[in-house]
Amino acid sequence: MRLRVLGTAAGGGLPQWNCACPGCTRARAAGPAVWRTQECLAVSASPGDWYLVNASPDIRAQILATPELSPPPGTRRTPLRGVLLTDGELDHTAGLLALREGAALDLFAPAAVTASLAEDFPLRGLLAPYGAVRWQPLTGGLALGDGRLRVTAIPVSDKRPRYAAGSTRAGPWVVAYRFDDAVTGAAAVYAPSLARWPRGLGAALAGAGCVILDGTFWSEDEMERRTGHGPGARAMGHLPISGPGGTLARLRGRTGVRCLYTHLNNTNPAADPASCERSTLAAALVEVAADGQEIRL
Ligand SMILES: [Zn+2]
Numbered sequence: 001m002r003l004r005v006l007g008t009a010a011g012g013g014l015p016q017w018n019c020a021c022p023g024c025t026r027a028r029a030a031g032p033a034v035w036r037t038q039e040c041l042a043v044s045a046s047p048g049d050w051y052l053v054n055a056s057p058d059i060r061a062q063i064l065a066t067p068e069l070s071p072p073p074g075t076r077r078t079p080l081r082g083v084l085l086t087d088g089e090l091d092h093t094a095g096l097l098a099l100r101e102g103a104a105l106d107l108f109a110p111a112a113v114t115a116s117l118a119e120d121f122p123l124r125g126l127l128a129p130y131g132a133v134r135w136q137p138l139t140g141g142l143a144l145g146d147g148r149l150r151v152t153a154i155p156v157s158d159k160r161p162r163y164a165a166g167s168t169r170a171g172p173w174v175v176a177y178r179f180d181d182a183v184t185g186a187a188a189v190y191a192p193s194l195a196r197w198p199r200g201l202g203a204a205l206a207g208a209g210c211v212i213l214d215g216t217f218w219s220e221d222e223m224e225r226r227t228g229h230g231p232g233a234r235a236m237g238h239l240p241i242s243g244p245g246g247t248l249a250r251l252r253g254r255t256g257v258r259c260l261y262t263h264l265n266n267t268n269p270a271a272d273p274a275s276c277e278r279s280t281l282a283a284a285l286v287e288v289a290a291d292g293q294e295i296r297l
Contacts, residue, residue, distance in 0.1 A: 001043065001044070001045045001149070001179060001181040001184065001186045001187075001188060001296070001297045002043070002044045002045075002068075002294065002295070002296055002297075003041060003042070003043050003188060003210065003212075003294070003295040003296075003297070004041070004042040004043075004044075004050075004066055004068060004069075004292070004293075004294050005041055005212075005262065005289045005290065005291065005292065005293040005294075005295070006037070006040040006041060006042055006052075006056070006058075006059075006062035006063075006065075006066060006291070006292075007036065007037035007038045007039050007040040007056050007058055007062055007291055008036045008037070008039060008262045008263065008264060008288075008289045008290060008291050009036035009037060009038050009039060009263070009264055009265075009266065009271075010038070010039065010091065010216045010263050010264060010265040010266070011038060011089065011090065011091035012038070012091075012265075012266060013035070013036060013037055013038050013058065013266070014027050014034075014035055014036040014264065014266040014271055015027040015028045015035065015266060016266045019227070019266055021226045021227050021266060021267050022226060022269075023226070023266045023267055023268065023269065023271055023272065024266045026272060027266070027271075035291075036264065036271065036291055037056065037058035037061065037062055037291055038056035038057055038058050038091045039054060039056060039091070039092070039192050039262055039263040040052060040053065040054050040055065040056040040058070040059060040062055040095070041053040041054070041190055041192075041212070041262075042066065042068070042069060042080075043149070043179055043188070043190075044068070044149070045145075045148040045149035045179070045181045045182070045183070046145055046146050046148050046149065048079050049079065049081050049144075049145045049146070049149070050068065050069060050079045050080050050081065051080070051081055051082050051083065051084060051144060051145075051149065052080060052082070052083045052084070053083075053084050053085075053086065053177060053190055053192075054083070054084075054085060054086055054091075054092035054093075054095075054192070055083050055085075055092065055093060055094070055095030055096045055098075055099060056091055056092065056094070056095045057090075057091060057094045057095055057098075058095070059095030059098050059099065060095075060098050062291075063080075065291075065292060066292070078102050080099075080102065080105060081105070081106060081144065081145055082105050082106030082107065082108065082136075082144065083096065083099075083105055083106070083107050083108070083133075084108045084109070084138075084151065084177060085107070085108065085109035085110075085113055086156075086174060086175055086176065086177070086190075086191075086192055086193055087110070087113060087159070087161070087173055087174040087175070087193055088109070088112075088113040088116050088117055088121065088160075088161045088164065088173065089161050089193070090121070090161065090163070092193075093117065093121070093123060096123055096127060096132075096133065097123070097126070097127070099132055099133075100127055100130040100132045101130075101132070102132050103131060103132060104131070104132070104133075104134055105132060105133050105134065106133075106134050106136050106144075107133045107134060107135050107136060108136050108137075108138045108142065108151075109135075109138055110138055110153070110155075110171070110172050110173060110174070110175050111137070111138065112158075112167075112169040112170065112171050112172065112173045113173060114135055114138075115169055116160075116161070116164045116167060116169065116173075120161075120163050120164040120167060121161070121163050121164070138153055138175070139153075140152065140153065141153075143182070147182065148181060148182045148183055149179060149180075149181065149182075150179070150180040150181075150182050151177055151178070151179055151180075152177065152178040152180070152204065153175040153176075153177060154175055154176040154177070154178060154189075154191070154198060154200050154201055154204050155171070155172035155174075155175055155198060155200065156172060156174040156175055156176050156191065156193065156194060156195065156196070156198045156201075157171070157172065157173065157174045157193075157194075157195035157196055157198065157237070158171035158172060158173050158174070159173055159174050159193070159195045159237040160173050161173075174193050174195065174237075176189065176190060176191030176192075176193075176194070176198070176201060176204070177189070177190050177191075178190075178204045178208065181297070184297075186209055186297035187207055187208040187209060187297070188208055188209060188210040188211070188212070188295075188297055189201075189204050189205055189208045189210070189211045189212070190211075190212050191211070191212070191213050191214060192212070192213070192214050192262050192263040193214055193216075193237065193238070193263065194213060194214040194238065194239045194247065195234070195237040195238065195239065196234075196239060197239065197245075197247070197250060202250075205254075205257065208257055209256075209257060209258060209297045210257065210258045210259075210260070210295055210297055211251075211257055211258070211259050211260070212260045212261070212262050212289060213247055213251070213259070213260070213261055213262070214238055214239065214247065214261070214262075214263050215241055215247075215261025215262055215263055215264050215268065215270065215288065215289075216233065216236075216238035216240075216263050216264065216265045216268065217233035217236075217238050217240045217241065217265055217267070217268055218240060218241050218242055218268045218269055218270050218277050219233070219240050219241075219242050219243055220232050220233045220234065220240050220243055221233075222240070222265070222267050222268065222269075223236070223265075223267055226267040227267060238263075241261065241268075241270065241277075241281075242277075242280075248280075248281070248284060248286065251284065251286050252284050252286075258287070258295070259285070259286045259287065260286070260287040260288065260289040261281070261286065261287070261288050261289065262288075262289040264288065270288055271288070273288075
């Protein structure tokens with residue numbers, strides 16, 4: 001199985017266009033080599049068949065930067081077979097508009113998200129005339145393409161996107177995914193949005209060679225401290241990395257599994273490789289994913 005990390009920032013990216021917090025200021029000064037695009041992953045178990053997890057507003061640049069996702073010479077055939085959404089957030093769905101030139105991508109999302117994308121943020125209706133997307137039911141377990149890539153959705157939370165805050169649709173609104181290679185037995189877990197540590201995630205990590213988790217915020221009060229205002233991390237739908245109940249405590253001491261954080265907010269000090277926070281992660285044998293990074297399992 002191959003994973004290509006296409007983007008590693010939370011909504012807004014790093015730097016964010018309207019922000020001069022310490023993280024954005026550092027990134028702006030350092031230049032594009034350290035910038036982070038908005039979170040997105042590509043996964044493949046069969047050569048030439050790739051699936052996206054989420055479709056970020058940066059998707060066009062992310063695909064162009066990834067040779068595996070280029071069409072074969074002389075064709076307009078994409079190696080992209082489909083898209084799996086973890087939720088309906090704008091930074092995970094707006095990129096679908098940029099994929100309208102393609103044809104017949106399979107689109108999997110939790111039922112609440114699929115319904116919301118027909119009404120609250122009507123992407124389904126907007127995309128229908130282009131025929132680019134086939135909306136597929138997200139069942140508990142899927143076998144994609146030739147059947148080699150097995151996908152299990154893990155319900156995470158009922159956190160709704162802001163545009164659907166008033167919705168009464170039953171959840172889950174957010175899921176994580178476990179990928180299993182039916183041929184090699186390799187497995188990976190991708191959970192870029194964790195409002196809480198859900199029942200079932202611990203079991204899903206068992207036997208996985210790689211886990212990529214929500215690293216939006218380092219600390220609960222990070223927005224307040226770095227920008228002067230803003231709610232806590234949990235109120236924004238993200239367990240912080242550090243502190244009581246943080247995700248790092250769940251990862252510490254795990255052996256035989258490669259652990260990485262993605263979806264970093266531009267306020268997260270761990271985005272800076274020279275930070276104390278990054279040293280803390282290194283000591284715990286936990287990594288911060290980088291744009292373009294490849295992981296083979
Ligand atoms: Zn910022």
